[in-house]
Amino acid sequence: DGGITQSPKYLFRKEGQNVTLSCEQNLNHDAMYWYRQDPGQGLRLIYYSQIVNDFQKGDIAEGYSVSREKKESFPLTVTSAQKNPTAFYLCASSMVRVAFFGQGTRLTVV
Amino acid sequence: AQKVTQAQTEISVVEKEDVTLDCVYETRDTTYYLFWYKQPPSGELVFLIRRNSFDEQNEISGRYSWNFQKSTSSFNFTITASQVVDSAVYFCALRGGGADGLTFGKGTHLIIQP
Numbered sequence: 001d002g003g004i005t006q007s008p009k010y011l012f013r014k015e016g017q018n019v020t021l022s023c024e025q026n027l028n029h030d031a032m033y034w035y036r037q038d039p040g041q042g043l044r045l046i047y048y049s050q051i052v053n054d055f056q057k058g059d060i061a062e063g064y065s066v067s068r069e070k071k072e073s074f075p076l077t078v079t080s081a082q083k084n085p086t087a088f089y090l091c092a093s094s095m096v097r098v099a100f101f102g103q104g105t106r107l108t109v110v
Numbered sequence: 111a112q113k114v115t116q117a118q119t120e121i122s123v124v125e126k127e128d129v130t131l132d133c134v135y136e137t138r139d140t141t142y143y144l145f146w147y148k149q150p151p152s153g154e155l156v157f158l159i160r161r162n163s164f165d166e167q168n169e170i171s172g173r174y175s176w177n178f179q180k181s182t183s184s185f186n187f188t189i190t191a192s193q194v195v196d197s198a199v200y201f202c203a204l205r206g207g208g209a210d211g212l213t214f215g216k217g218t219h220l221i222i223q224p
Contacts, residue, residue: 043212045212048211097143097205099145103153104153
């Protein structure tokens, strides 16, 4: 089935550690996005990529990094510089200006 | 800067009632796109509808209908004869003419009581 796969579904991180969230799509979409969702805050854009080997910062990119080496994959690294990383992270891909989302990764700092 | 406002944080109605979710947006783009997404408890965002700024026709899809009015910068969503399965958080979102992602409202938590 075509879609967007995020893994893992739940992730626990110790303070000071970097963690990488996976996002894979088989929809052949060019554009991919990472959003962060906090309770009562809606979704905010972290990074986006329109083509392979190119990506742009969104509204809250500090403390995060991404790569886009393949069209299908857009992993997000949450670095130790991110002061408040506990949140729900959603990946999306886009075609014809409609974004389709994965099931999300819930990251908790312990 | 773009902005989407969903003033209703939470709405609770009894099953079979009609309910309208409000969305007001701000943008300087002349071409833009408006969206509604549904987020059930599982967390995944489900796409419901996209509207182009140059198409003000209202749309009906089964029990769902959307009212887009550029004059008031609003894109409201109505569910007719609500059902318990409609319970979710609903997000209104805006995208400009570029490809730089969506601007979301804070969402409306809709509770349909049996």
